[in-house]
Structure formats: structure tokens, C-alpha cells
Amino acid sequence: MKVNSTGLGKTTMVAHFADLAKAEDQGTGAMTLNIEATEPVHWSIKATVGGDDLRAFARFLLRPSILFHALWLVCFGKELSGPEKK
Secondary structure (H helix, E strand, O other), X not given: OEEEOHHHXXXXXXXXXXXXXXXXXXXXXXXEEEEEEEEOOOEEEEEEEOHHHHHXXXXXXXXXXXXXXXXXXXXXXXOOOOOOOO
């Protein structure tokens, strides 16, 4: 995936999902999503995701136009290339 951050100006990072697991220190049943940025910097990003976050994501994903496109990407989508070198 490509990630842009307003704090990095026009820099585009290349990242991937590293892990999704139950949050061990949370008593709420939350999950921890680990994302690893690899280019141009190497950062580990950790997000704690709750039930409300997962429900919101499911609502976004289940929109008919988004669901069709997501299924097409799963079946036929190609890997994104890295950031263009200038």
C-alpha cells in the first residue's frame, strides 16, 4: 500500500500490513493492527482497533460500488509499485 502523511509533505511511503492480533493489554476485546512502512523510511505503526472501528470499516466495505471494486482487486489487482524516483 502507499501511504501519504501531511507531516511528510509530498513524500509517499510504501507500507504493508504486518500483523493483526488480539490486544493483550486491553480488557475491551480490541485488536492491534501493525503496519510496517519500508520506503523511504522504516517505521512500525501500531493501531489499536475497537469494535466501533471494525463496524465502520465493514460499513464502508459493504457499499455496493466499493465491495465490487474490492472483490475485483482481490481477484485481479496487481501489486503497487514503489514511489517514483525523481
